[in-house]
Amino acid sequence: MLAKRLIACLDVRDGCVVKGVQFEDLARAGDPAALARRYDAEGIDELVVLDVTATIEKRRALEDTLRRVSAELFIPLTVGGGIRSEDDAAAALDAGADKVALNSAALNEPSLLTRLAARYGSQAVVVAIDAKRAANGRYEVFARSGQLPTSREAVEWAREAADRGAGEVLLTSIDRDGTRSGFECELTAAVSSAVSIPVIASGGAGTFEHFRDVFTDGRADAALAASVFHFSEHAVGALKAFLRGSGIPVRL
């Protein structure tokens, strides 16, 4: 049976992981390559490297990071956070990423999804959607790291992105991100039911039960988290054992 995927996100700035990493025995705390190997050994299903580098001058650091992370990694690797053009995507894929996640760039220029899908295949193209619940109950899409409202609606944009060639949706709830209060299951279920491509839920992971809920109530195909996997060195295995015990198919 197709397993529900657990995806660890490494927020990387200038080549270093910047979210609270508590692995104590790493020779270099914050080294994304060491963390990636660690997660692979623990049984994580995929990795996302999210580049939070602010300036274009530092872009080369991302390619170096991807080369180092992917050198000994044999699970899917997605890069997001700074892919603004076809050239950025090509550089990231050449450096070892398997998929690129496009957010603001896809909103600005939706045809970029189509061009990248034609060049690399839809499996390499992820549309990243940051959404926030609006007063009318709809979910509004935001660009520029959640700063810029777009007046687009999340379900409608996910449908269009899939039609244009995106192979997966990485869906982040701005309301839940960083709160550890649980994934936004209603948003996730609405998008997941509307598109035939897989939906990765993001934002709000805090407990094992949150993952169970987003796979059942939220109809998510995969769930992404950052700090929750940093709790202990056995977090991934323990979470998978919990999920299997709850009747959710996972890769052990």
Place this chain on the structure above:
Amino acid sequence: MIALIDYGAGNLTSVRKALSAVGADYFTPAAPEEIGDVSGLIVPGVGHFGATRALTAAWRTAILGVVDRSVPLLGICLGMQYLFEGSDEAQDASGLGLLPGRCERIPSKVKVPHVGWNDLEVVRPSRLLRDVTGGVMTYFTHSYAAPVTDATVASTTYGSSFAAVVERGNVFGVQFHPEKSSQAGLSILRSFVQITRSPDRPITRC
């Protein structure tokens, strides 16, 4: 030396890294004439079956010539589908026809594409899976799939049952991505590399 065929269907960085990790000697021929005296052949590929049109008559002749000499051939993902007669995804593009049957779209009662880790249901012993233990999962990403036939050594179920691993003589194929399937995938690639080094080669077409 293994020839890794690059016909523009996707990025080969990951396949190259995985081959290096299992100690394979490989190169990417720029033209069919460069295939020559190889010990193995890998046809990778992702995306639309129509991409295989880039493999011109000269490439097909070179690939089939290698197979006729019983040199092991491994097709990965789209490269495995190319071993069959064709695919409903591109009616006018022919496969190599080394294995009977056509690839069909995964039924729409499930989400398509099929993306993620799924079980290999081993149906008979094979050289490619000799180091694979029961209960193993591998990473898939595809919308079309090959039928289960007597060439199938492992199947996978998603919507319906399809061929996940095929093996007939020295023709091998995997629908999943061994280069993205962690240790299980590397062990399958390692087995293929060992097969290319085996002096005792069975006859391909029997």
